[in-house]
Amino acid sequence: MRQGLRVLGVAISAEKAVFTAAVLSSAVYGGMTVGSAWAFGWATENVVLPAFSTGSVTTGVLWTGVLLIMGAALLKAIGVAGRRILAGLMQYRMQARSRREVTKQYLRLPLAWHHRHPTGQLLSNASSDAEAAWAPLAPLPMAVGVVVMLVTAAVAMVLTDPALAAVGFLIFPAIAVLNLVYQRRLSPLATRAQQLRAEVSEIAHESFDGALVVKTLGREALETERFRRRAEELRDANIAVGRVRGLFDPMLEALPTLGVLAVLAVGAARLASGSIDAGDLVPVAYLFTLLAFPIRALGWVLAELPRSVVGWERVRAVLEARGSMEYGATAPPASSGPARLEAAGLSYSYGAGEVLRDVAFEVAPGRTVALVGPTGSGKSTLVQLLVRLVDPARGRVLLDGVDLRELPYGAVAESVALVPQQTFLFDDTVRGNITLGLPIADEDVWAALRLAQADGFVARLESGLDTRVGERGATLSGGQRQRLALARAVARRPRLLILDDATSSVDPQVEARILHGLRDAASSSSVVVVAYRMATIALADEVVYLDRGRVVDHGTHEELIGRCEGYRNLVTAYEREDAERAALSAEEEEAAAARSAAVREEAEQAAVAAAEEEGIIA
Numbered sequence: 001m002r003q004g005l006r007v008l009g010v011a012i013s014a015e016k017a018v019f020t021a022a023v024l025s026s027a028v029y030g031g032m033t034v035g036s037a038w039a040f041g042w043a044t045e046n047v048v049l050p051a052f053s054t055g056s057v058t059t060g061v062l063w064t065g066v067l068l069i070m071g072a073a074l075l076k077a078i079g080v081a082g083r084r085i086l087a088g089l090m091q092y093r094m095q096a097r098s099r100r101e102v103t104k105q106y107l108r109l110p111l112a113w114h115h116r117h118p119t120g121q122l123l124s125n126a127s128s129d130a131e132a133a134w135a136p137l138a139p140l141p142m143a144v145g146v147v148v149m150l151v152t153a154a155v156a157m158v159l160t161d162p163a164l165a166a167v168g169f170l171i172f173p174a175i176a177v178l179n180l181v182y183q184r185r186l187s188p189l190a191t192r193a194q195q196l197r198a199e200v201s202e203i204a205h206e207s208f209d210g211a212l213v214v215k216t217l218g219r220e221a222l223e224t225e226r227f228r229r230r231a232e233e234l235r236d237a238n239i240a241v242g243r244v245r246g247l248f249d250p251m252l253e254a255l256p257t258l259g260v261l262a263v264l265a266v267g268a269a270r271l272a273s274g275s276i277d278a279g280d281l282v283p284v285a286y287l288f289t290l291l292a293f294p295i296r297a298l299g300w301v302l303a304e305l306p307r308s309v310v311g312w313e314r315v316r317a318v319l320e321a322r323g324s325m326e327y328g329a330t331a332p333p334a335s336s337g338p339a340r341l342e343a344a345g346l347s348y349s350y351g352a353g354e355v356l357r358d359v360a361f362e363v364a365p366g367r368t369v370a371l372v373g374p375t376g377s378g379k380s381t382l383v384q385l386l387v388r389l390v391d392p393a394r395g396r397v398l399l400d401g402v403d404l405r406e407l408p409y410g411a412v413a414e415s416v417a418l419v420p421q422q423t424f425l426f427d428d429t430v431r432g433n434i435t436l437g438l439p440i441a442d443e444d445v446w447a448a449l450r451l452a453q454a455d456g457f458v459a460r461l462e463s464g465l466d467t468r469v470g471e472r473g474a475t476l477s478g479g480q481r482q483r484l485a486l487a488r489a490v491a492r493r494p495r496l497l498i499l500d501d502a503t504s505s506v507d508p509q510v511e512a513r514i515l516h517g518l519r520d521a522a523s524s525s526s527v528v529v530v531a532y533r534m535a536t537i538a539l540a541d542e543v544v545y546l547d548r549g550r551v552v553d554h555g556t557h558e559e560l561i562g563r564c565e566g567y568r569n570l571v572t573a574y575e576r577e578d579a580e581r582a583a584l585s586a587e588e589e590e591a592a593a594a595r596s597a598a599v600r601e602e603a604e605q606a607a608v609a610a611a612e613e614e615g616i617i618a
Contacts, residue, residue, distance in 0.1 A: 010312075018086055025083040026146075028079035033153075038156070040282060083145065091135075091137035094137060095133075102318050111389040128194070133311035139301050150172075182244070190306040194311060194314065200230050200234050259288050329406075333400045338496070338524065339526050341496055343360055359378075368542075369543070370531040370537050371546060372571075379546060416495070417489035419497075421501045423485045429467060429468055430469060433484055445491060449487045452517075482502055482506055486514065511533065541556070
């Protein structure tokens with residue numbers, strides 16, 4: 001209960017004006033509920049009973065009763081409309097605010113934090129948890145109005161007849177005890193159900209994201225079974241929650257009705273004894289009849305509190321997460337030319353395993369440096385450090401002599417562009433995927449596409465730059481997606497361009513043209529490229545050879561071939577792979593040429609046969 005009230009306090013402090021207006025509307029509703037009871041009592045005493053006893057009522061008294069009842073009803077309707085509209089506004093604004101704050105926090109938190117939290121759980125935090133946290137806000141203003149109504153009703157009942165009021169008041173401690181038992185039973189069940197929602201979302205996201213693997217490896221049945229088991233657990237948890245609510249809700253609704261019956265029984269006895277008259281009994285009984293529904297609204301708030309607490313705790317866990325990157329205030333050097341990059345003693349680890357250890361190298365302005373190493377040597381992790389997706393455990397990354405951690409927010413993105421291994425395209429147009437909202441002219445977009453060797457296929461698309469590429473670029477091939485990602489980076493005219501195996505899906509001939517274009521544009525950018533092909537390595541001014549998280553050697557390609565055995569063996573394997581790929585390509589070309597020759601020969605033979613047939617007919 002205390003936790004739930006604290007959650008409600010967060011919403012009230014955030015939406016003071018809306019909550020105040022909603023409560024005032026609810027108070028009008030509550031006051032007019034009591035007022036309508038008084039109006040009915042007045043009409044009974046001054047209109048109904050005299051009409052039965054004397055057979056006549058004056059017009060003025062009759063219209064007074066009508067106006068009292070209609071005025072109370074009109075004000076009550078205004079209170080209901082204001083309460084519902086403002087309560088909904090408050091609820092949806094708080095949900096939207098929580099979703100925005102959670103999303104902003106996701107963007108602030110470093111990549112290392114995201115590595116520790118599955119995507120499905122993050123989606124659940126921003127959707128169902130934010131929704132559950134503020135579910136009690138819809139009935140909250142009415143519940144507060146109920147308190148006003150109860151206080152007003154209590155005073156009115158005590159003034160009318162203390163004995164009847166005492167009988168009616170017995171209902172309130174009974175409701176309090178029942179709600180206490182209800183919340184203690186429901187809270188752990190609601191917690192379990194909310195956690196299972198996140199797990200179901202996580203499994204669904206994994207299956208959708210890995211659809212290619214699921215389909216190609218025939219895992220549909222296994223994935224369906226994995227999802228089914230967790231979905232059934234969620235179903236059972238929701239049924240358990242519904243069973244508890246189904247048990248307690250009728251009891252909460254029955255208590256006010258029992259209160260009405262008790263008041264009528266005691267009131268009838270007191271009416272028979274002459275202690276009260278009908279004009280006193282009618283408003284008291286009518287009040288309890290009207291209070292049945294508002295007291296249920298109070299129960300609704302109390303019923304939603306356990307789920308609200310669970311949702312808010314999960315949202316707050318994200319909002320209070322530590323690990324957000326700290327930024328400095330040092331302005332980057334004012335320069336439009338290529339940047340100088342220096343890695344000084346970099347070390348980084350995932351958990352207990354150290355991935356990089358004392359890595360050090362430099363990239364001079366306008367130079368191209370290739371990072372080469374076997375699988376698992378730490379190249380991709382090093383790239384993440386160079387663009388400050390994560391911070392090193394030890395060491396520094398210097399951009400033009402300034403530690404990246406001393407630069408203000410956004411300064412790294414203004415100077416450095418990364419093209420990662422896994423290409424991501426938004427469900428947007430080609431232009432939208434390249435500019436990403438920046439005011440980049442179409443001429444510059446086409447220039448970036450030409451450098452990335454993507455202008456040809458983009459020009460052939462049905463709507464050119466305005467063609468939508470589908471979710472994750474589903475309508476394009478892997479090589480086309482990589483070239484668009486490269487154009488997106490180049491269009492920003494970065495002073496440092498980092499390519500993490502960014503041309504692996506591109507044909508070798510196209511890759512060679514791209515790399516030559518980057519060398520020609522080296523006057524505006526320094527380039528760091530994670531290289532797996534000999535063509536890429538050969539174009540680099542310097543090679544840094546990594547193995548097991550350390551820089552084993554660095555120098556030109558020719559220097560490393562002569563003095564570094566590990567590099568020589570790796571490059572030999574690369575050369576062999578390139579040769580095999582070239583041989584396979586040549587074989588495919590020969591086979592295609594042979595097929596074309598056979599088709600031509602068949603066509604010629606058919607033509608000769610047709611000519612001979614025409615000659616015979618002639």
